[in-house]
Amino acid sequence: MKQMHSQAPSLRVALIGHSFMGTIHAQAWQSAPRFFELGLKPEVAVVCGRNDDAASVFATKFDIPQVENDWRKVVADPSVDVVDICTPGHLHSPIALAALAAGKHVLCEKPLSNSLGEAEEMTAAAEAAQERGIQSMVGYSYRRTPALAHARQLVSEGKIGRIFHIRAVYLQDWIVDEEFPLVWRLQREHAGSGALGDIGAHVVDLAQYLTGHHITGVSALTETFVKTRPLVASSDGLSATASDERGSVTVDDAAVFIARTDKGALATFEASRFATGRKNALRIEINGARGSLAFDFESMNELWVQDNTGSRASSGFSRILVTEPEHPYMDAWWPAGHGLGYEHTFVHEIADFVRNIAAGTQPSPSFRDGLAIQRVLAAVEASAQANAVWTATNYEF
Amino acid sequence: MKQMHSQAPSLRVALIGHSFMGTIHAQAWQSAPRFFELGLKPEVAVVCGRNDDAASVFATKFDIPQVENDWRKVVADPSVDVVDICTPGHLHSPIALAALAAGKHVLCEKPLSNSLGEAEEMTAAAEAAQERGIQSMVGYSYRRTPALAHARQLVSEGKIGRIFHIRAVYLQDWIVDEEFPLVWRLQREHAGSGALGDIGAHVVDLAQYLTGHHITGVSALTETFVKTRPLVASSDGLSATASDERGSVTVDDAAVFIARTDKGALATFEASRFATGRKNALRIEINGARGSLAFDFESMNELWVQDNTGSRASSGFSRILVTEPEHPYMDAWWPAGHGLGYEHTFVHEIADFVRNIAAGTQPSPSFRDGLAIQRVLAAVEASAQANAVWTATNYEF
Amino acid sequence: MKQMHSQAPSLRVALIGHSFMGTIHAQAWQSAPRFFELGLKPEVAVVCGRNDDAASVFATKFDIPQVENDWRKVVADPSVDVVDICTPGHLHSPIALAALAAGKHVLCEKPLSNSLGEAEEMTAAAEAAQERGIQSMVGYSYRRTPALAHARQLVSEGKIGRIFHIRAVYLQDWIVDEEFPLVWRLQREHAGSGALGDIGAHVVDLAQYLTGHHITGVSALTETFVKTRPLVASSDGLSATASDERGSVTVDDAAVFIARTDKGALATFEASRFATGRKNALRIEINGARGSLAFDFESMNELWVQDNTGSRASSGFSRILVTEPEHPYMDAWWPAGHGLGYEHTFVHEIADFVRNIAAGTQPSPSFRDGLAIQRVLAAVEASAQANAVWTATNYEF
């Protein structure tokens, strides 16, 4: 018996980049329609990479029928509906602008761009395109961690009350070794910034997203603990080998900053690749008058919730396994307690993006949301360059 | 530019069942070749289910070209290379025997069967088939959790030394509510047993697999806390609604047992669906002369390792995030700290199964391994029926 | 200005033994009246030990005016009001019987005795003495951990509902090393049993105390992993040095057992001194229809409470810091979050004991409570000696 159910209309996706982010996006594009009703049936129709061989191997693995090495050609292809940008940051702006101009929906990895000017231009283009029914979104995937989406719900429902404190860190340790090579993420011209833009961007996004507050000003310090590193001899995208020559690290190894929000909270932030022993410790805690929330991505299926409205004798942080069907995204998955992984935050992101395309609505976070994050990051860099001087983010209320 | 890399030879898979296990197997079959070099390219060519409509919906979602409703027809199909059995336990034996007889490789979900006699027959058939180059494997997927595969390595390397204690529980709470309906897992004729075979089987497997010990005898108690439940009004495989009538629960709600192993360890086991607040707490701890290990599936990316060979002042349980490229399976995935989910244990299982088929070698756990677990489960049931009398497992040394 | 507030009437205490338990009792006798209103002012008037010098050093440190080396003389002393027995188990019975006969209130360390016969005789004597206004108590101090006293409250208030499971272990590792010497706790004639009586007794007590259930039967295994050890060359009570000769270990190193209770719960128990890496892991978890409780003495200021009566989406184990003034005993101590230590369970025990003496009421746990625990321990030993045969505890309903 042949199956006869009709497919949803197809959505042809071009994936630009096939390294870490490209790989996880490819997997997410293929998983999303299996677990979520999307209204459209996405398929990755083309992958684009500078190295033909590597791109071809990738295409074979992920059943992608077409391989290209020039993103301009991909963007110009009339059969492409969506451009998914998984390149280093310096390419975000040109690709996104071209794709939007060509009428493609755009998913752009974070941070939106390497400069505030680029981000502003991209935002303007995205908003113009939106009026023509073209959607765009920036890939702050951690928002789609069920525990964090649930945290957002709890704040929205008033369970936390007036917020006093936001306490966010994103701690990794993959470059503590002085001999770790000078990969593109450690070069300003490709990455824009270091820990700040790569991982600090995520906690800035989450701090604002979870609370609904906006950061109005910051005082910041940054540091590059290891000033020179071996140049890269060879790289396969996910790992690299070192050569004998050394070059200068031109981005921050760590950034720390304190901030105020428009609704009166104090916030502290730290992003570091030198937090020895911490692998992917994206941690955020929010303290309010009615309760608190705490999260650590190293235990991503858990949200710690404190309810301050009852007796002090019975009030502690409760470890919620965010795996119940009532929790965001979880009715698509497994029975309670059978947790998800990092990968699934991208499946959720793709699912939400496609649903917005199908519905003709603006996905979240928009390029404007991404721009707001860039303004905070720019303020952090400006403050750090001026000895921690207080620097407004120029958020428009 | 079209991609031109040649594909590995195809391996055509028939999936019998498309409920919880069928779904996760389908996803794993499609993910495994993307992340692991397998030598063969598996594809799910047909899905079989009793309900045509439901099977068709499933096939559409998972891009499966063919739908059937009679497993006998599937097993007889000469184009099918692999039969993957994801049905309730009472169908494991007839399908597996027919598939092996037809020369298909067989992956059978656990527990191997609902009776010891069936398991013995299946094992004999599997071993006869193996001589003809036909592989079979039983689906104790938790072994492929990277943290547990790493635990096995540590024991094998002598890091734990002489083992004194095994302490294993598998705790869930999904039927604490007396009004939860009488689904097939609560009926002896379909499920064989209750918590014991469903989840107790996993901790029996892990206790033996991780330590290399064999359980030689047990003393056991079982209990059915809620004797009658509402009959099922309707079910979609993953959830069910209750009718007004009630029927008898004919399986155990919980089983507890103590055991000895062939190498002199004491072991304690508990499997329960009445451990309120515990969602999927598969926990195992092993204490040896040189160190200890502890694991909880609710935090599946962590293994706790204690090294007893150094100073007492510096010796504690160390929380290892089992996400480094050196850890089992992990070089296929993401950077350190970006954890996996429940789903990925099945991706690893499929990858190992296909590699064994490609290499013509016996996958592990074999049906004989599954039979050894059935013997322990049978001894537990016999002991429990005779007031916890000591019951040998008749493990053959 | 001299202080002029009148003291409460004095209560003269004789402390028999000044090793580990004697030390902590001495500290507790002196702390209790400083933090609790007792109605009587206890003072340790005499300490008794076999070694005059050691006892004198102890007396000096703890400001105890009198030292004796013959417990019979102490018990006969008319100025003594209370006899506090901190000796090895084989002396509990003779001292307690003599003290009760002499009209002294008696606090006896646990386990009550080394044999069931002794325990029965002691219980009869205690109950006869009670009619003459003489109080007695057995020292299961862990009950007075605020977290566990609070757990008892929660069960009593119905917060846990019908209890399905009790899961209790007491894990230590201080004799994993085969060269650890053969101290009195490893000799049957002094200690009665090994891990079972020393630490297993505590979890048996807590299982019954916290739930209000009684254990009706057990199936048990015990093991002595290391059969011979070096004899003790010298000892100061808290530590010992090894000689060249070895002797036989005559007690269990570990005991595991499963049990049923009079109210229908299943229980599992383990007591071990071979749980490598676990230092004082007295852990107990209780699962009921309305909620669950979990505790680990290694984190003694915490109780984990799960409320199963609300939404599944918000229901997890809540880490309650049991340091609020509303919690048992805690209004006597420090601000919230400033935790107590092991020592304080004894301060609470002494406070409760003295208050009972002042009020002329029976302290808890009584010798009869201690006897009930002995019956369980005896059933465990009998079961273990008969290959885990089911053994009733002969609890009288």
Added chain:
Amino acid sequence: MKQMHSQAPSLRVALIGHSFMGTIHAQAWQSAPRFFELGLKPEVAVVCGRNDDAASVFATKFDIPQVENDWRKVVADPSVDVVDICTPGHLHSPIALAALAAGKHVLCEKPLSNSLGEAEEMTAAAEAAQERGIQSMVGYSYRRTPALAHARQLVSEGKIGRIFHIRAVYLQDWIVDEEFPLVWRLQREHAGSGALGDIGAHVVDLAQYLTGHHITGVSALTETFVKTRPLVASSDGLSATASDERGSVTVDDAAVFIARTDKGALATFEASRFATGRKNALRIEINGARGSLAFDFESMNELWVQDNTGSRASSGFSRILVTEPEHPYMDAWWPAGHGLGYEHTFVHEIADFVRNIAAGTQPSPSFRDGLAIQRVLAAVEASAQANAVWTATNYEF
């Protein structure tokens, strides 16, 4: 038999204040000589408080023979050897100066004073007195938590290597309720500052003590979330009741700051009484090239230690129960795993102070150490008042 061992020479202590700190000091003075060899036998000979009745009740409980209500009289008493200052901060300076002038050893609670000028004067007086054999110490008791003393050892031994990050918070929540009354700790004239001086001082001390680094500059924000509170109707020192009138809160509710150290580390700090659900979360983490340390006072018997010098596959944070005899202070106490409480940090403090007096050596932390902390606190306040401007601490290298 009377005991005949000679006592160590007596050390007569005057305790000024008998509220929270006074109580715990009294207990510590009496416990220290029982568990530690001190060379001197301290006894609290006099307690001083403004309220005669309350002081008398206290004296009765703690067996203190003399009660006074004028600290000047106590300081002038020739029989007093030690003055222990447990008053609100505004009295630290006058009492300490008078006591030092009168030749008394001084233990002064932290923070050293309410102003930098006072702290400088006290330090000068202490150093002059030290030349006359008079010792003084400031009461940063958390240093004597065994886990933190052990952390200091590990840093000193080079186990952490070059330090990149210090991350310290001290979080409480006791004034989240807007109706909590305006106790002295919320009034600048008595307390000097709010969370900053009360609890922030501790983490500043620990950050410098544990690492051996000095904070050279800070950028800070402070906030008073609740501006007015009910006046105190009545108070017993540990708790207070509210009146109908309200007054202004004149201290900070929370302070956050970022800092650099003289040896190149970045540091973040937060002190808050508005961290809902956190009771006494004094947390500090240190990341270095060779390893990391993490601590939380809510689990005060644990130190988490990461060793970065081995394989990444085996390197995680290890939970060390700091209860082994090899650990600082722990050979005086109980077997492994039998933890200490908050109280015991003061026992250790007193023990170290008395040993220094007996040996004629400078206790640590000295008043100069206390002054260095005050300089950081003053810089934090100055920075916060000037919009987070970078403010040097003027630490003298």
